[in-house]
Amino acid sequence: MPRRVDHDERRRHLTAALLRIASTRGLQAVSMREVAAEAGVSLRVVQYYFTDKRTLMLSGITELAARLDRRVRERAAAIGTGLPPRTVFDVVLGAILPTDDDSRADQLAWTAYYAAGLTDPAEAVDGRYAPDALERWLTGVLATAVETGDVPAGVDPRIEVVSLLALTNGLVSSVLGRQRDVDDALRVVRYRLDRLFGAATRG
Template sequence: MPKLVDHAQRRAEIVDALLRTAADRGLHAVTMQSVALEAGISVRLVQYYFDTKEQLLLAALTRLAARMGERIENRLRSAGDTATPAEIVEAVMLEAIPADAEGRAFHLVYTEYAVLSVTDAALASQPFMAEPDGMEVFLVRQLRAAQQAGDVDPEVDVRREAVALMAMSAGLGLSVLLGQRPADDAFETVRHHLKRLFQSITPDPAAPKSSSSS
């Protein structure tokens, strides 16, 4: 009896092979041949699931977005069901720091996608690239909840603060990725700002430690 093939799993394996190739050698080095080699399958099989390289790139971008969401959800879950808005914002901000191997790979490949989307209309039109306000809306919601709870000054412009938080996380994440500062220093910088924004964050907390500093 012929062996049944899990097509969804096979597609996921091919996409993950692309992401590994991009993380190791850069998105510019990705070809159907390089992905096939990384996945340990034939080029013909890659083309069976993805007619073009563009289709493969778009599928990998979708997977990248989903994996980022999973990592944020895992960090929020560790904060518990009764996490405060301050703890939720902190978890999201810290996830933007590439402090482990997977996080570094994610940020590296996402940055390459962002640069490529400047000149690639197909990539630029994808929701993950074209609709970046989802995180802004999320942060605004948390900041307003904190204001209602008396944890954030009612005079704070929550939308402006959300935009500033996003810019901070993006800048710090890139600086860690480039080796300009260690992840622990980026963590400290995030908390330095958050403890001025949220009254519930203690003045001198012990900053979370990354698995490695570089």
């Protein structure tokens, strides 16, 4: 009896191969044939699941966003339910930083997508929906914190979230570039959060 193929698992396997190439050699090295070789399958298999390179590339962006979401959920679950706003920001921003081999590889892949879009518009894949959705969600969390008095009333939630995410993404680059280690990056993020959430107490 022929073995049944798990098509979702096969797509994940191919997408993981794409992201390994992106994180080690950049998107310029990505092709349907290279992904097939990395995944250990025939080119025809890749073409069966992904109609063209752009569809394949989009699967990579989607998977990177899903991995970050899983990382955040796992870290939050390890702490418990009903997390206070400060802890939510600790968890989310900490999950963005490359704190281990897996998250480092994911951030290298994110960087490869970003760089490709800057230097070759034809290679660009619109992955803005993931960061935009995260920004909107965190803005809602911070707006609630303003209402409950966890942060000062004069704080603009959207601007604070934009600046926190910009800070964290800048720290990602400095960690990847070995300008600083991840512990130093975490200290910078927590210092900024201390000033934001501690301001209500000081006030």
